Amino acid sequence: MSTADTTTTPVKARRRKDPVTDGRSGSREAGRSPASTIIVTAILAIAAIYFLVPVYWVVINATKTTEDLFGTSGFWFGNSFNLVENIQAVFTANGGIFPRWALNSLLYSGIGSVLATYFATAAGYALAKYKFRGRGLVYGLVLGGVLVPGTAVALPLFFVFSSIGITNTYWSVLIPSLVSPFGLFLASIYAGAAIPDEMLEAGRLDGVGELGLFHRLALPQLVPALVTILLFQFVAIWNNYMLPLVMLADERLYPITLGLDNWRAQTDRLPEFYQLTTGGALLSVIPLAILILVLQRFWRGGLTEGSVKG
Template sequence: MSAQTAGGAAAGTARTGPKIIVTAVLVVVAAYFLVPIYWVIVAASKSSEELFTTNGFWFGQHFRLFSNLADVFSYDGHIFIRWFANSVLYAGVGAVLATYFAAAAGYAMAKYDFRGRNAVYAAVLGGVLVPGTATALPLFLLFSQIGLANTYLAVLLPSLVSPFGLFLCRIYAASTVDTALMESARIDGAGELRIFHVIALRSLTPALVTVFLFQLVSIWNNYFLPLIMLSDAKLFPITLGLNNWRSQVDRLPEFYQLTTGGVLVSVIPLAIAMIVLQRFWRGGLTEGAVKG
């Protein structure tokens, strides 16, 4: 074997080592996230008895997934469908409006110079440091005084504010929205709102997708705020409804399979949103990557 061949083999081995390590780490991380989902699928396919008498990571003797899901959707006058629709309303409308408001505010702070801009931005950043649980009780007292407690708006209105989304949109707008292009649009007679909707929003697409997904997951998984605000079961989101079922398993064991089946259904919308929207991230990351 020549010295050149030996050197090439050594270089190939040196490059292969880090790849194996990175691949192994990614496999472990993927397993960390996928194993709980696999367990939920397996658990949702069993009866209440099989949940405790069979291997937790393998299916039981009878595959009951579809019958369990039918029980989930039909129980108590189809109340689960109502909870699911409520979560879609809270998370869908809340995430869309929160993303739009964050984009508008972040764009304005990045591209317009006005008095008090830095003070407003500092106040918004301070909101990132305040946990949602700390503001839930004051919000409940406020909403009770104005008659909004135990309504859809009690959960929806607090979801419209995203300090993190504003922060991200401001940083992204400052680096991607071309000021010269904005000036050209003004010279052509375009108004500020049209510039924002036509030019800025297109440039902010990757940031908007990120904010939307963060808000969607946050609102969909929110438990404490609905717990404080709502007392009518018909207004419950899916998280509060499933916890209501789980609290009854000691008295009625059949709620085990209802809860596991409901958990499986609750994961599906988030998985679909992630799969559908990830292409916008790839598109944003490759912008400007064309060789000159």
């Protein structure tokens, strides 16, 4: 054995055994300090309470009569448990209009989120993987679209749709729901990180067309991003209030958000509408809760996986 071997081997062994020489190890130990753990846990607990308290209030008050709603604490049950009666009243009020509102919301959110996800993913993939003149300008317009609130474009859209005669129709709510600047931005970032150019070149050498590359090679790699965009778009359309308010006049076309606000507006002269509004709000939360619980693992993966791929 040479002298170099006898001198370097113990040094390497000491380096492997000594955790102090690893700067990354030191940073990990620092991140696990009790103080930082307590602070992070406290912040997360406060955030959870902030978001869960309104849901808790809705659940509790959906079980009360109108008298108990105003005569007892809003954070505990009343003298009687009227959840079943309140739900039945929601489904039968105004000639059974609530199920129609629920189906309208499912139509707007379901079709709008699926098509918006497909269009955003296709456009994001094109921005990430194709080089063309004006690409930077298009990307800047997309970022600008992310920053523009939906309420700012609702009135201009009303004038445009009114001129072509599609206001007060399903199309007036569906068409704007097909555009998702945030989804396009997210898809472009994820596609640039998750889809290697070598894979696309190999597909082209095998004779696969550009649409085939997108549908057969790119889409399977973009599943986490697809689910993330779908979830965000579904929730955004389901909770949308301003656009249906501007576009729709027929009560039969209302989504749940606008229908519940219509009931709330009648509470001054008909106090029983308080319970209809509260019970309807509880029912409107259930589809979103189910969707998030089903898709949450894909959602977390979609938010983080694209950022760690090299």
